[in-house]
Amino acid sequence: MSVPLRSGLVVAHYGRGWAVEDEQGDIFLCHALRRVPVPCVGDRVRWEQTDPGHGRIVEVLPRKTLLTRPGRGGRLRPVAANLDQVLIVIAPEPPYDLLLVDQYLVVCENHDLTPLIVVNKIDLLDPARRQRLNDDLAPYRALYPVLEVSAKTGLGITALRDALKDKASMFAGQSGVGKSSLLRTLIPDRDVRIGELSATTRRGRHTTTTAMLFHLPEGGILIDTPGVAVFGLAGIDFRQLAHGYREFRPYIPRCRFNDCRHVDDLGCAVRKAVEQGEISQARYRRYLKLLGKLPEIS
Numbered sequence: 001m002s003v004p005l006r007s008g009l010v011v012a013h014y015g016r017g018w019a020v021e022d023e024q025g026d027i028f029l030c031h032a033l034r035r036v037p038v039p040c041v042g043d044r045v046r047w048e049q050t051d052p053g054h055g056r057i058v059e060v061l062p063r064k065t066l067l068t069r070p071g072r073g074g075r076l077r078p079v080a081a082n083l084d085q086v087l088i089v090i091a092p093e094p095p096y097d098l099l100l101v102d103q104y105l106v107v108c109e110n111h112d113l114t115p116l117i118v119v120n121k122i123d124l125l126d127p128a129r130r131q132r133l134n135d136d137l138a139p140y141r142a143l144y145p146v147l148e149v150s151a152k153t154g155l156g157i158t159a160l161r162d163a164l165k166d167k168a169s170m171f172a173g174q175s176g177v178g179k180s181s182l183l184r185t186l187i188p189d190r191d192v193r194i195g196e197l198s199a200t201t202r203r204g205r206h207t208t209t210t211a212m213l214f215h216l217p218e219g220g221i222l223i224d225t226p227g228v229a230v231f232g233l234a235g236i237d238f239r240q241l242a243h244g245y246r247e248f249r250p251y252i253p254r255c256r257f258n259d260c261r262h263v264d265d266l267g268c269a270v271r272k273a274v275e276q277g278e279i280s281q282a283r284y285r286r287y288l289k290l291l292g293k294l295p296e297i298s
């Protein structure tokens, strides 16, 4: 006798299993049939119960978007599915790395994900740091929403809440920028504790060790991730890299050669725009650095 399949949402991934939430909000620890694509957080699945609290995923429903990262043997591993937007979190402490920010932005631009830049720990800004932050972020403010917040004082949290409402969002950013702290200001305490309990491992107490999905009280979902460069530039070629620098786009069709890499190529309109101050030099320098990191043949 076959058991009817149930609908579920993958809310976490542990070593060998996935936590699947059913329509009542109950969680089941599941494994996946070998023939299904490797599930990830945010996946809508069809599954069947095998034992109390346990089950097996038999189908992963088609994904609206899929974020991947490099895995073992050069293969891409799924990170999160069905996202609308990525919140790239930086803070005055630990010092931010704009190359990493650009890398996240390039990935978002090439995966149909809306990026938002969130500057947390704004309470730590003294006038000198404020000046530096403003200078650094000027090219970004012209391209993307930038939200300034403090998980500690609550500053800017209402605007953040509004930006998340009814969307599927994920945090990305270095360890220690305050992603989990922000999550705690947005989600009822009870839900966060349950999530953390089920993610308990032998590693650091506060550091997030696995991507985990939470429901926002106002509607929408938010995925907290561990603070590592989760996506890298896997699967991005030089054209996608340039496309990921949004401000380059109007110039790219005007380059003389259609395989222009915008370095020292003859008749490069992007480079000319940099020289004429129409494109930020700092962003262009970071583009060159990331270009240098791509595999030779791309």
Ligand SMILES: Nc1nc2c(ncn2[C@@H]2O[C@H](COP(=O)(O)OP(=O)(O)OP(=O)(O)O)[C@@H](O)[C@H]2O)c(=O)[nH]1
Residues within 6 Å of the ligand: 120, 121, 122, 123, 124, 149, 150, 151, 152, 153, 173, 174, 175, 176, 177, 178, 179, 180, 181, 182, 206, 207, 208, 209, 225, 226, 227, 228
């Ligand atoms: N001053 C200040 N400290 C903050 C703020 N937000 C978080 N912190 C502190 O920053 C530290 C790291 O916060 P977490 O929320 O664990 O950072 P995370 O980004 O989740 O780190 P990982 O899970 O390792 O990726 C903690 O000691 C927090 O108390 C803030 O707005 N202001």
Ligand SMILES: [Mg+2]
Residues within 6 Å of the ligand: 179, 180, 181, 206, 207, 208, 224, 225, 226, 227
């Ligand atoms: Mg965390």
Ligand SMILES: [Zn+2]
Residues within 6 Å of the ligand: 252, 255, 256, 260, 261, 262, 263, 265, 267, 268, 269, 270, 271
């Ligand atoms: Zn060019």
